[in-house]
Amino acid sequence: MRVVVIRLIYLLACQTFRWLALLARSSATKDAEILMLRHQLAIVQRNRPRPRFFWSDRAVMAALLRIFSNQRRSQLPVLVTPRTVLRWHARLIAWKWTHPSRRPGRPPTPEALRQLVLRLARENPGWGYRRIHGELLGLGRKVGASTVWEILKKAGIEPSPQRADRSWAVFLRAQASAIVATDLFHIDTVFLRRWFVLFFVDQGTRSVHIAGITRHPTGPWITQQARNYLMDLGDHAESIKFLIRDRGTYFTDSFDAVFQEIGVRVIPTLPQVPRMNAIAERWIGSCRREATDRVLITGQRHLRLVVSEYADHYNRHRPHRSLGQHPPDQLIAAEPRSASDRTMVSRLDRLGGLIHEYKQAA
Structure with missing residues (x-):
């Protein structure tokens, strides 16, 4: 019992001396110690079960530790050892000298x-x-x-x-600019007379050229129309490498010779395979559906007027899906200006109003 009393008196005396030493310390030191303890408590509460220090925690604790004396620093309860603080300082120095330069380098690409x-x-x-x-x-x-x-x-x-795209679609599209197809189709007039229309179509641009109209498509007549067609093309005839035609008797050897003289290879279609000349067959169907089947043709002059008018509409205005909804003659033309709610649209009637063309009013 006496030992316990003596120990209690000793502890009270030690605590009394600590309070006296605390009263002798400055308020700045006390505040720094309070901040240090509170900050460490926040770290412990934030990271459980093991405290984890961020760079901001290291900076705050290092700054507060500089306020205390060496003796007090050793007595202060700190979550880290002095060796840890020294390691933080070494890392800071290494970061300073190894940090990348802030000087402007090569400007970015616009x-x-x-x-x-x-x-x-x-x-x-x-x-x-x-x-x-x-x-x-x-x-x-x-x-x-x-x-x-x-x-x-x-x-x-x-x-x-x-x-590089080596697909068949790209290959055939590239070859189409050098291919021309030809064919004939017939029209029966109101007087039950049959007329034949000879035309050529450029498979690259889909542009159609009406070569001639006759009741009797003989070999010499078609050969002469081929010469006229090449004369109309002028220097552009040199870009033709292939000619597709059917096996009709009116396409004679003299007709082939006209094209072979300028280095064009003539390719006859196989019997009963119209898809080999699909673009020409498609134009015949479009001409019939949109023009000739909707008009009563009276004779050669009337037929020439209707077919020529439709061919001009086909080349200059009619949009083509394979050409990105552009007409053949406007593949390289500038895009029309953007329309607004106030943009006026005018209409042009062709073939007596059978075909309508629309454009923005000036």
């Missing part, structure tokens, strides 16, 4: 230039980055070849041999 590079790559699958670089220089865009390569790589565009 977005407009990047979009132009991607457009050239999409529209020209056979072009590599060197070819695109040369095209950009021709357009007055000063850019390095490595920059073009980097733009294509970041966009996931493969080199030109891998991204």
